[in-house]
Amino acid sequence: MDGAWWTDAPCAGDLRFAPPEAEQAAAFLRSPLARQLLATCQDCPFRSACISRVLPRKSGFDGICGGRLWIDGQVQAECADADPGELAEHGSYIPHGTESGARAHNRRGEPACAWCREAGRRAQADRRARRRAARPDPSSPTH
Incomplete structure (x- = not known):
């Protein structure tokens, strides 16, 4: 093994x-x-x-x-x-396919399953997109 x-x-x-x-x-x-x-x-x-x-x-x-x-x-x-x-x-139960599932795998000290890994990746991409959207546009004039 x-x-x-x-x-x-x-x-x-x-x-x-x-x-x-x-x-x-x-x-x-x-x-x-x-x-x-x-x-x-x-x-x-x-x-x-x-x-x-x-x-x-x-x-x-x-x-x-x-x-x-x-x-x-x-x-x-x-x-x-x-x-x-x-x-x-x-x-404890892991809600597979969710970001919290990815964290639960991590708490157990084990690699996340494919479903949880993908859910964690999507959640991180969503957070990055929200941060980008919240930033002021440097090319627009400020008042």
């Missing part, structure tokens, strides 16, 4: 583990493909860490996390060797 654990997890980069649209998520998560994806978690050594990072109960998560299939923060199915001891949610 060379980076953060989530880059080494068997699901790394597979967006099917957390469908973005709520309407699509419930139907997808009840499909046979979701059960196949759940098998990816079977031998994953990061299941407990995954739950602590996503906080599926606190966040009302829809997707596959920590060897379990979650709908609205409730376990609907789990991989064969799921251990109840993995379900502890440590830490």
Whole structure:
């Protein structure tokens, strides 16, 4: 393992583990493909860490996390060797995709996820634009 654990997890980069649209998520998560994806978690050594990072109960998560299939923060199915001891949610919920989410990642001492990084970048660009707009125009005459 060379980076953060989530880059080494068997699901790394597979967006099917957390469908973005709520309407699509419930139907997808009840499909046979979701059960196949759940098998990816079977031998994953990061299941407990995954739950602590996503906080599926606190966040009302829809997707596959920590060897379990979650709908609205409730376990609907789990991989064969799921251990109840993995379900502890440590830490506080991060509102992903927001500037406050980026700050929450920073407080945890971890790199921000792509959604939070982008939200932080947009918020910083908005602040810069407001500051530029608030400055007096040096080319206009003053009275």
